[in-house]
Every structure is written in C-alpha cells, then in structure tokens.
Amino acid sequence: MYIHKKTNRQFYHFKCSFWFSLLMIFSASQANALITLEEFEARQASHQQDTKDNPGASSMPILAALDISNQAVMDNLILDYETSAKADFSLTKLIRILYLTDTYDSQITAAIANAAIPFTLQDGEER
Numbered sequence: 219m220y221i222h223k224k225t226n227r228q229f230y231h232f233k234c235s236f237w238f239s240l241l242m243i244f245s246a247s248q249a250n251a252l253i254t255l256e257e258f259e260a261r262q263a264s265h266q267q268d269t270k271d272n273p274g275a276s277s278m279p280i281l282a283a284l285d286i287s288n289q290a291v292m293d294n295l296i297l298d299y300e301t302s303a304k305a306d307f308s309l310t311k312l313i314r315i316l317y318l319t320d321t322y323d324s325q326i327t328a329a330i331a332n333a334a335i336p337f338t339l340q341d342g343e344e345r
Contacts, residue, residue: 279311282318292322296329305335 266284269277273288275295281288292315299308312326
C-alpha cells in the first residue's frame with residue numbers, strides 16, 4: 219500500500235509540473251504575440267508602400283484594396299490573363315480586384331467573357 223501512495227504522489231507531481239509548464243509556455247507565447255503583431259503591421263505598411271512606389275500586375279489586388287486606381291497596371295493584368303499560359307493565376311487576381319473595388323467591374327467582366335479561355339477541360343483537351 220505504501221508503494222501505491224508514492225506512485226500517486228509522483229503522478230500528481232508530474233501532472234502539476236506539466237500544467238505549470240504549459241501555462242508558462244502559453245504566457246510566453248502571448249507576450250510574443252504582441253510583439254509579433256507590431257512587427258507584422260510594420261512589415262505590412264512597408265509592403266504597401268513598396269507596392270505604391272513600384273506597381274505591377276501582381277500588386278494590383280493590393281492597390282485595389284488601398285483604393286488606388288492604376289489603369290496601366292490593370293491593362294497589363296488583363297493582357298496577361300488573355301495571353302498567359304497560366305491564366306488561372308491572373309484570373310484569381312482579377313476576381314480579388316472585383317471583390318475589393320467597383321472601379322474595374324465592367325472591364326474585368328468583359329475581359330473574362332471575351333477571352334477564349336475555358337474554365338474546365340475534358341480529358342486530353344488542351345487550351
């Protein structure tokens with residue numbers, strides 16, 4: 219019976235140590251989360267400024283989110299959609315822009331409707 223009590227104490231000690239360790243890890247991660255959020259916001263602001271300074275077809279969704287119009291970049295993105303072998307990536311950007319702003323709705327929908335790009339392919343079928 220003495221061995222049983224000792225085993226229970228050891229288990230209780232392990233259980234308390236485990237929960238205390240878990241609590242300490244959680245507390246440390248919460249403190250790091252605040253620092254990480256500030257760093258994230260700084261990186262985000264820097265990235266947005268870089269996008270404003272050097273706009274390109276890939277940055278058009280960010281420009282749309284920031285409510286910045288850039289017709290030349292939009293024309294480039296639509297041309298990329300119509301001519302690229304990887305039009306699905308350009309289509310994703312165009313859909314994001316449709317969601318973020320109303321500025322280019324008619325231009326984007328016309329480009330998607332007029333492009334000879336199928337949305338699905340059958341087996342053996344190519345673009």
